[in-house]
Amino acid sequence: MNRFLELLKTGPISGFRLRTKLLLLALTTLALPWAGCQYAREMETVLRESEQQSLLAVTTTIAGSLKGRNELLFRADSLSGSEDSNPRDITPVVLAGVPLIDGRADEWDSNARNLVRVAGPGGDSLRLLAATHERWLYLALLVRDDRWIFDASEINPLNPETLGDRVWLAFDDKRGGQQRVFFGSTGPGAVHARRIETQEYGREEAVEETRIQAMWQRSRDGWVLEIGIPMSMVGQHLGVLIDDRDRRGARRNSYGTLESSDLRATGRLIAASPDLNDHLRQFSQPGVELTVTASSGAVLTRLDAPALPGDYTRMRGFLPRMYRVFLDGGAIPRSVSQADRERAQQDLIERAAKGAPATALFSGRYENSVIVAAAAPILAADGKHVVGVIQLAQTADRWLTLRDQALTRLLNLTLFVTLFAVGAAFWFAGRMTLRISRLGAASETALSREGSLSRVLPESEARDELGDLSRSFSSLLGRLDEYTGYLRTLAGKLAHEIRTPLTIIRSSLENLESEAQSSGGMGENARVYVARAREGSERLGAILTAMGAATRVEEAIAHSERQRFDLAALVRATVEAYGTAFPHRRFVCEVPAEAIEMNGAPELVVQMLDKLVDNAVDFSPDGATISVSLQANETEVGISVANPGPPLPPEADTKLFESLWQSRAEGDTPQGRQRPHFGLGLYIVRLIAEFHGGSARATNLPDNSGAVISVRLTR
């Protein structure tokens, strides 16, 4: 505490004005919005966690409903995904719309996760993509091939001599048999799938399989074959094989996902049961994306992509945006690339695939959108094996919007409160400063240099500490007043006290002289000493008189009566008289010819002129010209006395008219040593000017060749 007080006294803010200090203090209310943000973050965390928990609960419920129901999860005739994965497995993605079978690769995502890549001879390669929509399976073969060889026209498709590039598609049928169809290339365009059937007599014949649609087109670095097969035709396994020939009838180079020896499909087709969507739809909610994957992570089905971000991203404007910047502050990952999102989703699914439900938070596709996701494992009937994962994702808009609305309200409110508090503090500080400085100014001027006190201080009615301060100032001033009163009378008392012994000395000296005279005179030396003693006592007497001069003038002013008189005549007559009183100075009198009537005490005005001229004489050299001028207007008269001589010191203007201040240096003036001076002359001038409702001021002549004392009196 002491250290804190010490810091306040000497610390960085000690140099500031009170107003600034209070302002700084008021700024501490900014902690309010900070606290609000902390609270909002807490609230957000709670909301998010509860959101995640509820999402997880739904996920777990759906996972529970799928537990042990492989037939719902996977196509009845496909294998369960529990077996070890095989690089030849085909996991079709679930498409939202019907793909166009046009032999073009552009609608396929050639980087999709379910891509199966097989390298062929001589730099050739196959990229196999699969997708489902409704009850159809779609395949796209993106083949890099330096030479696309067509079959000879009108050939026997079974005659190797006539064959060009050829694609085999093999799959199980529902009855467990193997089905093999091939696509022979006759040129870009629609192709038919053909099946080789053994007719009677062992004759083999190519029969068109019309249920399968296909389109074969050239691509930049080879060709593309797009195939559509009804899901009902396909059993557990499916594969493709490419017979690549460098020229027609040449030896084939086969590569693909089939065994090239017997064209057996070993890669599985992992696809969801057609009933899965129906089952899941009962759990679907708007804005919630529902994804079911096999335990390998292959997506079986996906329902309802998350709705477009709603209110949250629509909350624009400067303030909410700013709030968000310093609110979110890293709680939510900011990465927005598709790959990052996929990876995050994949991580979540992998975690769930290990057997434990999990939740995650990642940023969505749109600016500031956040997705909250929960994933739960789907267990096999034995309750041990994980056969799939179900994942629910939804945008976090709802609680973000909620948070932001609350925060915006809170922050707006606290901002307003802070502004108000700062304003109030500023106002209060200003008022306080004003009051204190008013009190300070009053207490500073309460004691004038002459020792007269004004005891009425502002704020003395106030009931707070300032009032107390004012009152204690008042009582202090009261005591000071008593003391200065004592001091002021001290001179008088002192003069009185000194006068008595002085009288003793003087009367003794006079007696001594008288005695000496009557007894025949005193010696030469004795007379000198007596004369010196007399001179000394007379000087002492003059000093005592001078000491009391101001008091006597004040008394005289107090007893003065005003009368109307002609100031012009008075000044003229008085200045004339100075000519004889001061034979070593020349006097110039600039007074208007007409009479200037004024209301005042003429004898005081004369006394004032005496003092002004005394002063001018004291500071001017012999033979100098002292000019006395008088101007008058309707309400005021101005008298100024100018004399050549030393200029006034800079502080003189304010101090010159104060009691006991004099600028004359010792021996400055010829008269200085002879007459006792208490600097009362100009003080008396001021007193008399003030009695006449005026003021006095001193300035230097424009060329600094002397001084002018001007007095302003009201008429």
Added chain:
Amino acid sequence: MKKTIAIVEDERAIRDNYAAAFSREGYAVRGYPNRREAMSAFAARLPDLAVIDISLEDEPEGGFELCRELRGLSAELPIIFLTARDSELDAVSGLRLGADDFLTKDLSLAHLIARVNALFRRVDALRRPPEEKQVIHRGALSLDGERMSVTWNGQVVLLSLTEFWIVYALTKHPGHVKNRQQLMDAANVVLDDNTITSHIKRIRRKFQVVDENFDAVHTVYGMGYRWVE
């Protein structure tokens, strides 16, 4: 028979000095340090003149009180206040109590003796029938230099000795301006400007008591005063 002067002054040295000076002039002097002793002596026998200090021992205003009591005993007894104080207020109150003069202790002994002599002269003169040749007539004013008394339109104007001498100096040569120094010399006093001014004021006021329209004392600014008939 020697005239008796009573000095009531608490400062022994001053009292003795004054006593010595008065004795040299041929007066019998009795000194008293305080009002009690002075009054008991005065009750037995009145002096011919009393010089009284205002503050006496433990009584700061004892001189005033004494003056009042003394006036009760005798209306004619000349009383001079002699004080270290020089405030206007004291002078006014002293004179209002019927003192004949109010002097500060700055005054030299010679001046003091001159005043005392003058006062005795006046007392003597008052006892004799008035001598016309001593009387100056200036319009409504008649001024008896011997008795030091002044009448205006036949009415007596009670002036203190100082005031009388000022009026005397002014009326000797009516119309002539007397400056302050001249007035001070005439009145045998050393006074500052303000005191002269207040003396003049008092003189005007005293005349105005008997004649509201009195306006014979003129101020000549920067110079002094003059008597205008």
